[in-house]
Amino acid sequence: MNEDAAELRLQLAEQLTRAGRLRTAPWRRAVTTVPRHEFLSGGYFERIDLPGRPTAWAPVMPEAPSWMTSCYADTSLVTQIAGTIVPGDLRGEITRLPTSSSTLPSLVVRMLEDLQVEDGHRLLLVGVGTGYSSGLACHRLGADNVTAVEIDPDVAARARSALGRCGYAPTVVVGDGLAGWKDGGPYDRIVAYCGTVALPYEWVQQTTPGGIILTTVGGWMYSSELARLTVAEDGTATGRFLDGRNSFMIARPQTPPPLGVLPDLDQADEQPAELGAHVLDDWDTRFVAQLAAPRAQRMTLDRDGRTEHVLLDVEAGAWAVLGQDGSRWLVRQGGPDNLWDRITDHVARWHRDGSPGLDRFDITVTPEGQTITWRP
Template sequence: MTTEPDIDSTAAKLRHLLTSRLVGDGWLHSPQWRAAVEAVPRHEFVRRFYRESDSPGLTTWTPVTAELVGVEEWLRQAYTDDTLITQFDGREIDWSDPQPISNAHPTSSSTLPALVVRMLEELQVQDGMTVLEIGTGTGYSTALMCHRLGAERVSSIETDPDVADRARDALDRCGYAPRLIVRDGLAGDSEGAPYDRTIATCGVRHVPRPWVQQTRPGGLILATLRGWMRSLGLVRLTVDRTGRAEGRFIADDPSFMIARQQEAPLNLGMIPAPDDGTTRSTPHGPGLLGMPDSGFVAQLAMPGARFFSMPTHDGTPGTYVIDATNGSFAVLTPKGDGEWTVRQGGLITLWDEFEQSLAVWHTAGSPPPTAFGVTVTPQRQCVWLGSPGGPNWRLPTATQAPADTA
């Protein structure tokens, strides 16, 4: 006869191990946040979840519950430093008969604890401060903030009612009662403003103006800027008395899903005809788009673009870069000896924009994303290199704008 482990004591031991790992890996520093991670039972926020399998081929996620894998294994996985998926394609999962899932898009999760605690440390909170969280998700990070600051000082917005209901139930089970709001998180929360800190657990293409307006002068906004090709990185902005917010990237490529209101169009755009555009040689191939630092530059230079590979009309391997917002395109094909041919057309010559930005970046010594910063004003949002007066690129806001490297 097997005896089920005691959930509370087993979970407490696993939380201790997780905390020690986060401290040892350099993610967790302050005693206040360490106490929060030790206290908040993550397993209550991920009673049922999916994890990406290690099998080769098509990405597949497998379900995990106490009933499916046993209590001890469920708890062990709940306290790994991994992202645990709780929703796909904006639809609720049928947990009456959970099956492996492939060819799906995760839309809600419990983010890996290392990233959660890093963001909370970077938020630089102090006792007595108020925080607005954009993206409640499972509620785990909300609970950590409640433990650190007191639930009465935490407000959290979730756009998905089903996700919000699950988070509310989990927070209730853990004894936390923050202010929970179900609405478009990009609009913020004017009722509870001004906030000392605003933190977003989703990626955004630009910083929504209400976040700046609802953060007090001297307050901080912590958010992940990203595009349709890739993430740009985690940025921390300080709000001043004129409504301007400015700061630097403090980490590159955090793995947050983009806000649903800013997701890319389903249509990738029109495939150009074989005789569309003008053709020239280029030393810069499509591999630069997927590399960490040059990919960052590509996202700045081509904010509305996406890329994919498929054979061209004559069977030659090709990489298509298409901006569905304005019909611009660039098609790259191998020429040999490290050279490429690019055919481009439309409103913006995309590959020209990328090469110009690449040249600016190389001239500066090819620095990492942390050499870049962001300025947000009511009229304009841009990413700059080195200092606010240096080379800059506009972020796409309500109106699409081409890159500006002047």
């Protein structure tokens, strides 16, 4: 089996090289050396989609014929469901939401390459997952230079164990990764394998001037982009969004609140809408909309034979409902402000500036918060 795994690692490295994700010799050596299957020894969940039923997940354990090959496929593998359930806990299927995974290797490697690390750099990884990315980092930088922080103690324990089996002993701590890990800093590089709505200023504080932070930034409508920021001497960080649509599970402290009981969606009169809800099907447009309403959640309801598109900011109490009357879009809005008008104004300004791609967006983080703008 070890010979098979070694060959599969070589094949994976070749695949990632051809795709332009694996670009330098030190990271290639890491990919061909670090055994990803050791970080999946507890199995993974296979996605099952059947018509007329919710997405289900079924466990795949190491004794399955497909397990080893899947470990070295360029795909994400779910390793935890509903915050506590791992593959060994089940004999059937489950329809709850995934809460931890082994990210597809091409994205893991691309992000490590984009960090532009050098020998001797100190690295903080936020979101340890299975520990595979930490293993690659240990091979490249040495375990003494690698710290990983994970909010889930069980996930952290499994990752620590897998790293130990591979001969690596980085610092793996349990804590809120959005707070970083001050005791191990300052860091030359920080990389987050979880999504953020707002990049925490603690990361900036814990990064040396000239250091780099790499994370995905998005919102609760789930359009996100990979951002690379450089920390300045004045304690701010600035950067831009890199090409490619990337998404991670949002860091647990920034996940959306439960929708709870919906407000009375019929308490406002319908008005003509300048933009229809269909514009949110476009990734870039949805990202721009999130800048105006980063904490709005999106859903659809079927009522009285009509599909309604609902946006709801639970914390602010603002909501909007859009529906079609023939070819016309109509909107009802309620709460402290008109949520859809706010989104429409922001998207319209982006259109007037020529709808620049997300690689022309800039991000700045200061003690006062996060700002995202675009260049026409």
